Amino acid sequence: MLGEKWTMLIVRDAAAGKTRFSDFTDSLGVSTDVLTDRLATLVSAGVLERRSYRSDGSRMRFSYHLTETGVELNTVLAALTAWGDKHRPTEAGPSTFYREVASKRPVTVTFLSEDGIILEPAQVEVAPITRR
Amino acid sequence: MLGEKWTMLIVRDAAAGKTRFSDFTDSLGVSTDVLTDRLATLVSAGVLERRSYRSDGSRMRFSYHLTETGVELNTVLAALTAWGDKHRPTEAGPSTFYREVASKRPVTVTFLSEDGIILEPAQVEVAPITRR
């Protein structure tokens, strides 16, 4: 369900603090019919939560916020961002980075072995689970 | 360039040791014209390497192998797999897991602070880089 064209980009923007329908169209350029559909599937998958809000002088609006489930996609986003920054850099360089909320210092995404040792991607493999 | 429908699934299968054109069609069910195109873009992006091989009694064939750049997507794949296993489990349960090559013991993907402390996704935020 995350594999459709705009889905992860919407999640990324949501993680960056965007909440409103027009925030997403403005920053992504996604067409509005597709955005409506993707927001609905993300809400029903429990990644986003739809809230009503009301700023004075205007009517009720909706905003979209990452749930705890959605926040857990931060790991995926940060790993993907790190890969893109390293292997497919833009001329302007990266425009965002991931940091610790408390200290504001940058963080990394890494593999850890059971005894807490950092592993490189090449030291990791995928293996089938065999049940009897 | 990783965002198209079958791209990450092909990378995942390549990480699981699949190498041949027919391996990918058999396990993914991707149509052959699309597979041809995705393999070509992955090769030209430096994620896969195309090799010729020859088993006796048959003609030259091609096989596709992850490059070092491609192997570094393991972090993304493992993070995504962990999220899916937790939040969108199938009835049958997970069919693969990520493990250390040397010890065969399972590994995890986590955020690390600069002083090597494990951080939860909720303790991490994305911030803009401001250049002067």
Add this chain to the structure above:
DNA sequence: CATGCTGACTTGGGATGCCCAAGTTAGCGT
């Protein structure tokens, strides 16, 4: 209470991408 305004959709028509089935190509063995 009529009118304008705006954010969040909804709709219609065309373009792009994907699926499926069938066909093609290039060696190798017989």
Add this chain to the structure above:
DNA sequence: ACGCTAACTTGGGCATCCCAAGTCAGCATG
């Protein structure tokens, strides 16, 4: 010369996406 097979290529149909325009629901203003 012929069959065999993995790796494509091609053509037609269908699903998804894009874009522009329209709708709808309040809130403010006159």
